[in-house]
Amino acid sequence: MRTVASPRRRFTMSRREAIAGYLFVGPALLGFLLFQAAPLALSLFYSLTNFNMLDWQWVGLRNYQRLFTTDDYIGIAVGNTLYLAVIGVPLGIIAGLGLAVLLNQNIPGMRVFRTIYYLPVIMPTVAATILWINLFSPTNGLINNLLGVVGIRGPQWFYDPLFTKPALIIMGLWGVGGSMVLYLAGLQGVPKEVHEAAQIDGAGRWQAFRNVTIPAISPVLFFTFITGIIGSLQIFNQVYVIDQNFAGGQGASSIGGPGFSTLVYMTRLFDEGFRQFRMGYASAMAVLLFVFIMLLTGFLFKVVGARVYTEMS
Amino acid sequence: MQRQHTRARPILSAPPRARTRRLPRDWKMRAAALVVICAGASTILAPFVWLITTSLKTERDIASSRVLIPNPPQFHNYVDAWTSAPFTQYFANTMIIEGGVIVGTVLSCSLAAYGLARLRFPGRNIIFVLLLVPLMLPGIVTTIPLYIEFSAVGWLNTFLPLIVPSFFGNAFFIFLLRQFMLTLPRELEDAGVVDGAGRLRIWWSLILPLTRPALAAVVVLQFVATWNDFFNPLIYLNSPDKQTLSLAITGFVGQHSIAWGQLMAMSAMLTAPPAVLFFLTQRYFISGIVTSGLAGR
Numbered sequence: 001m002r003t004v005a006s007p008r009r010r011f012t013m014s015r016r017e018a019i020a021g022y023l024f025v026g027p028a029l030l031g032f033l034l035f036q037a038a039p040l041a042l043s044l045f046y047s048l049t050n051f052n053m054l055d056w057q058w059v060g061l062r063n064y065q066r067l068f069t070t071d072d073y074i075g076i077a078v079g080n081t082l083y084l085a086v087i088g089v090p091l092g093i094i095a096g097l098g099l100a101v102l103l104n105q106n107i108p109g110m111r112v113f114r115t116i117y118y119l120p121v122i123m124p125t126v127a128a129t130i131l132w133i134n135l136f137s138p139t140n141g142l143i144n145n146l147l148g149v150v151g152i153r154g155p156q157w158f159y160d161p162l163f164t165k166p167a168l169i170i171m172g173l174w175g176v177g178g179s180m181v182l183y184l185a186g187l188q189g190v191p192k193e194v195h196e197a198a199q200i201d202g203a204g205r206w207q208a209f210r211n212v213t214i215p216a217i218s219p220v221l222f223f224t225f226i227t228g229i230i231g232s233l234q235i236f237n238q239v240y241v242i243d244q245n246f247a248g249g250q251g252a253s254s255i256g257g258p259g260f261s262t263l264v265y266m267t268r269l270f271d272e273g274f275r276q277f278r279m280g281y282a283s284a285m286a287v288l289l290f291v292f293i294m295l296l297t298g299f300l301f302k303v304v305g306a307r308v309y310t311e312m313s
Numbered sequence: 314m315q316r317q318h319t320r321a322r323p324i325l326s327a328p329p330r331a332r333t334r335r336l337p338r339d340w341k342m343r344a345a346a347l348v349v350i351c352a353g354a355s356t357i358l359a360p361f362v363w364l365i366t367t368s369l370k371t372e373r374d375i376a377s378s379r380v381l382i383p384n385p386p387q388f389h390n391y392v393d394a395w396t397s398a399p400f401t402q403y404f405a406n407t408m409i410i411e412g413g414v415i416v417g418t419v420l421s422c423s424l425a426a427y428g429l430a431r432l433r434f435p436g437r438n439i440i441f442v443l444l445l446v447p448l449m450l451p452g453i454v455t456t457i458p459l460y461i462e463f464s465a466v467g468w469l470n471t472f473l474p475l476i477v478p479s480f481f482g483n484a485f486f487i488f489l490l491r492q493f494m495l496t497l498p499r500e501l502e503d504a505g506v507v508d509g510a511g512r513l514r515i516w517w518s519l520i521l522p523l524t525r526p527a528l529a530a531v532v533v534l535q536f537v538a539t540w541n542d543f544f545n546p547l548i549y550l551n552s553p554d555k556q557t558l559s560l561a562i563t564g565f566v567g568q569h570s571i572a573w574g575q576l577m578a579m580s581a582m583l584t585a586p587p588a589v590l591f592f593l594t595q596r597y598f599i600s601g602i603v604t605s606g607l608a609g610r
Contacts, residue, residue: 027421028421042458105343116354131360142363
């Protein structure tokens, strides 16, 4: 139906455009309602019940009560998770930034190096974890072999409660290339004039770095920091595979690793919800994580975000 | 005094004397930086080398930890690994899911992106913001209720929970495609409208072909994300014959009589497809993701 000259009362061009618009975004909008909004609300609902896939009862805040008081393992899980986040993320940032600064010097073959450092990022986490389990093998892994060469007897790594989390962090640092390329881009976006101005003003190398470079890339730093923290709070794949390795393979549903040293929030949640089928409790854990992340993000935006330069003035 | 901002590359038309390279003033620093970079790169590469060499060793070599380079290389480890379990089935499972997910994602996201980029309707901006909200949610807060709902309709232990949601949009890709479509010239569409083509026809015949670079990015990213997905297959696929590759490989972890050569071979094979895709497209990706500007496509 052509409506070029005279707009009719019902089917004007803009009306038809609007209808088309709704139809085009329809699936996505429906998806938002079905797979995001509704489940979010339902999570809250289930967290107030003791649903176990068969029947349910309203229990009010009892799940949250248990979370905060009587659950013995939650403290361990939260502690381990925070350990990984608080130590792993800053280390990753320092390493990534340091490498980016080093690589930012017009060195021949920079693109090759950049690709090399980025390689671990493309490896599936499950495959990477299996590789590192072997690398950290106490008896015939590469790490302990190398330590042996310099006369150190390597620890049991993924079998020793004291070394499981450091091993996880080392494994995480292997993927430093992911953030490094972001910092590289940020550094290369800093106009030369800024550095030249600092040089003219007589700033030393470190001063220039601290007072010029870092503020210049603060948006990237802020981004990797936030996403790093949020990501490490939800770590699952690597820990699950490591726990499986320790517990003896498929069928063994134990989580937590040696001495519960690798019990993290998400594996605990997984166990509660999908092994013990305490869906109500698991939902409470999920809601709590969600609220925590929202609050943390809001807090970080307010406190740190104010110091992030969004424009160079 | 010379500023060394550029590489000391000889200029062809310069007189011979100017071709001698003068060391930059801070060459010591640069050399040190290069050493550190190379050391770091070796550290990054070492695990990959270990992966390949271990996958080609005999079990005795692996246990003895004295042998660095396997001789002769046990290529049969790869065959043995593949045949030790129905990996062809697992591969097929993974590819079925991939196929469904990619089709669903491309369709739903490009439709929504076009609607958001070009069509005007009341509430468009609100809807756009709403569709971006999932980017901020931790996935787990929607997973449990979804699992319960899928259970209620009897979809547990099928591929459906893994495929169907992708037909209903994905926040990140909708955003990506919309930004790209905003840069497309309007003249073609206007011509199409004047010619009486319906919006769907315009979308299919005009917009989609022009959006190919961004669509390629979506396909690759979604392929890799689905290939690496472990959690969703873990909770939804219970029968052994429905497992995906990453799920199946994890099943071999921790067993007492573990054949590390084969396990390494499996890990290498699991890494190959995403790695190949990455190398084929990396020129577009590292710069694309990094500058996060589709204008720089």
